Amino acid sequence: MAEHETPKQDNAAPGQESSASMKQAAEDLVAMVEAGAREPSNFFASGVITFLCLCWSCFQLYLAYQPLDSHIARAWHLGFAVCLAFLAYPAYKQHTPPMWVKWTRKVIPNFARRSIRTYIPYYDMILAALATAGALYIWWDYDQLINRQGLPNTMDIWMGIILIALLLEAARRSLGPALTILGGIFMGYTVFGPYLPEVLRHRGVPLDFIISDMYLTTTGIFGVPLGVSTDFVFLFVLFGALLDRAGGGKYFIDVAFSALGTFRGGPAKAAVLASGLTGLVSGSSIANTVTTGTFTIPLMKKVGFPAYKAAAVEVAASTNGQLMPPVMGAAAFIMAEIIGIPYLDVVRAAFLPAIISYLALFWVVHVESMKMGIKAIPRSQLPPFFKTLVRGCHFIIPLAVLIFFLVIVRRSPVTSALLAIESLTVIMLVQRPIIAFLTMGAHRRAGTLDPAVDTKRFIAAAAWQGLVDIWNGLIMGARNMISVGVATATAGIIVGVVTITGLVGRFITLIDTISMGNVVLMLIFTAITSLILGMGMPTTANYIIMATLTAPVIVQLGADAGLVFPLVAAHLFVFYFGILADDTPPVGLAAYAGAAIARSDPIKTGVQGFAYDLRTAILPFIFLFNTDLLMISGVTSTGDIIWLDDYLHIAWIFFSGTIAMFAFASAIQGWLVKSCSWVERLALLAICATTFRPGAFAPYLPFDRLGMQILGVCVFFLLVAWQMSQKKTKKKKKVTT
Known part of the structure; x- marks a missing residue:
């Protein structure tokens, strides 16, 4: 079979859409979520969007070489983002115009009759201009704003109101209604706080103080999240877009298929590897799903995976791509800034859980393949591994440059990304x-x-x-950043409200009351809240909100219970559940994208994908109570992290943690070497618990922590040997009969 040849779906039911049309539907979903659904047919309108995208990319590259004042740089960054949001994202879906459009048509019959995906209405141009003016007003009147800091005049207040209102509308267009509604609720909280129940009540905030804090300082809209988007995230997104245009994405998929296609369930394992490699530079689970799923899902269906399971494997693998260092999406950069630690420390803490999670997904795929009796693809139908690996090995150079300067030389993320982009540009x-x-x-x-x-x-x-290719990469990099820029700025509104109203202290009291002081119950509530919020908004915005509201709660209530939770562990906890929301039904967008390619039910796909991701869902609970998984041995009295430096101990943590995760996955799937009885499933869960949390059981058994982990690993392999012997005995009986 030719490389990346998508098998024809000859068994499609009559009237069912072709795989090409379903692939197009998935790509349309990515366009609507990631880059903007509008592609104007008018040359001038299309040229304006293209020109603005090129200007934005060039501005960000200039900013990397010649830094500006942070407030001014953020203003320009947001100006580009909101302007493109109104130009690239339509106000509504063409087939469901809102009531205001219907009412306007009664007066103007031809109002908005053309497809809003192929032209830019005049009102979108006006809104784009107003939103851009609101953002760039900071740059235009910067010196005077500094002189009257804390005392905004009438023009400041009106420009702030315009930007806040239009920013919420830009978020609705590019991210859906969830973040806009949440931002509106928090803005309402600043005004109506005095009339709320006592646990949430505050004195109220005057309008001039709201605008001053939200708009004129770096506390609200122009706060840390937008600053990270301006300084770091754009360069990494641009790097990923250029690498994809150069052919790096296709190369990763080719290598994955040629390396793993001959194993049992090969296409599914290739999907996991390809998504992991793509996740090294991509921070989007939805784009990752479509990029690799276009090739992996049809092949998984061809070898015997049901459509919904094929899509679920790809969705689970792509969702976990945001966990993969060194990029880990925009949220990881924001995490480093909020916590106040080097980005490399975030990568270090996230490394072992990410690798363990991916290896466990390989195991899940292997178990599913055994359950369904799926065979491997013949080598003759796959591209030769060595030839495939060598043919595109130059794509490894920019990745190596990025990792070398970021991890080994320990240069800043900006410098590392810039050097990687320079090397990639030369290659292109x-x-x-x-x-x-x-x-x-x-x-x-x-x-x-x-x-x-x-x-x-x-x-x-x-x-x-x-x-x-470079031209198109610059354009796509900017279009991919529209939703990120808008999301970080809108989330900044919520951060600003929390700051000026002191909501965190009230939230700690509220969660403590609801959970009745039980730490585990508090963590479950936090996880559920992250999943619910994440259903309607991107991971970055979800993380910012949860990090602002609940990460301090986790640390504080843990301390009240006598537990020491490192701050980075609390932030990774909410980060993980924000990522898992991408495949959580009923709104998981990654599940919808995978289902569109597989022609399966998106709800069923989301449920199955979340079942595969349960192994990831337990990891945050584990590393909070067992920080060895984060390579953290403790926290000093000043809050500084004490890192593990015993590499032999780290290797053992990785090995035992992987075995524990295999045991958990097998218990959930009900299959190890063969079908598991309920006793065997309970034994596997016990192995997982005693290996991950040895300290909880050591006082009741004649073993120390290390002894408990060794016992768990040994019991797992004994159980594997027991099932293998049973399977061989069963085969011999069949041959005899």
Whole structure:
């Protein structure tokens, strides 16, 4: 089978959409969520969007070389984001116009009759101009704003009101209604706080103070989240877009298939590996699902996976892509800034749980393949591994540059990303001319070169295509950042409200009352809240809100119960559940994207994907109580982290943690080597518990912590050996009969 050839779905039911149309539906979903659904047919309107995207990318690259005042840089960053949000995202879906459009049509019959995906209405241009003016007013009147800091004049107040209102509308367009509604509720809280129940009551905040704090300072809209989006996130998103345009995404998928296709359930395992590799540079589970799922889901269906399970495997793998260092999405950069630790420390803490989670997903896929009797793909139908690996090995260079400078040399994320982009740009400029030169040389040696071909023009055309790839990468990088820029700014409104009203202290009291002081119950409430909020908003916005409201609650209530939860562990806890919301029904967008490609029920896909992700859902509970998984041995009295430096101990933590996660996955799936009885499933859960939390059981058994972990690992392998012997005995009986 040719590389990336999508198998034809010959058994499609009559009237069912073709796989191509379903793939297009999935890509449309990504466009609507990630890059904007509008593609104007008018050359001028399309050119405006393209020009703004190029200007934004160039501005961010200039900012990396020549930093500006942080407040001014954030204002320009937000100006580009909100302007493009109104130009690239329609106000409503064409088939369901809102009531105000219907009422307007009674007066103006032809109002908004054309497809809003192919042209930009005049009112969107006006809103884009107003929103941009509201953001850039900070830059325009910056010196005077500093002079009258804390005493906004009438113009300041009106510009702040305009930006806040239009920012909430931009969030509705690009992110859905959830974040807009939540932002409106928090803004209402500043006004109506004096009339609320006592546990949430505050004195009320005057309008000028709200605008001053939300708009004119770096506490609200222009706070840490938008600052991280401006300084770090854009460069990493741009790097991912350029790498994809260069062909790096296709290369990762090819390598994954050629390496794992010959194993049992090979396409599913390849999906896990490909999504993990893509997740190294991608912070979007939805885009990851469509990028790799286009190729992996049809192949999984071909070898025997039901459509909903094929989609669920891809969704689970792509969702976990945001856990993979070194990028981990925008939220990880924001986490480092909020906590006040180097980004590399966030990566270090997240490393072992991410690898264990992915290895456990490999195990889940293997178990599912055994349950369904799925065989491997013949090697003849797969691309040769060594040839595939070597053919695109130049794509490893920019990744190696990024990891080398970020992890080994320990340069800043900005410098590391910039150097990676520079190396990738060089590769994009030279790879096509080199391939063209080698291709022509091969044809010349074989005597098949057309004499009419002009060698210089052929190579020049290839070089020009490299420039086109860079051009398209700059545009796509900016379009992918629209929703991130809007999300971080809108979440900043909520952060600002929490700051000026002192909501965190009231929230601690409220959660403590609801959970009755029980730490585990408090964590369950926090996890459920993250999942519910995350259903309607991106991971970044979900994390910012939960980190502001609940991460301090986890640390405080844990301390009240005599437990020491490192702050980074509390933040990773809410981060994990924000990620899991992408495949949680009924709104999980990654599940909808996977289901569109697989032609399966999105709810059923989401339920199955979440079942596969249960192994990830238990990890946050575990590493809060067993910080060894985060490579943290303790916290000093000043709150500084004490990192583990015993590499032998870290290796044992990784090995035992992987076995414990395998045991948990097998208990959930009901299958180890063969079907598990309820006794065996309970034994597997006991192995998981005693290996992950040895300290909880050591006082009641004649073993220390290490002894409990060794016991759990040994029992797991004994159980595997027991089931293998039973399986062999059963096979012998069948042969005898």
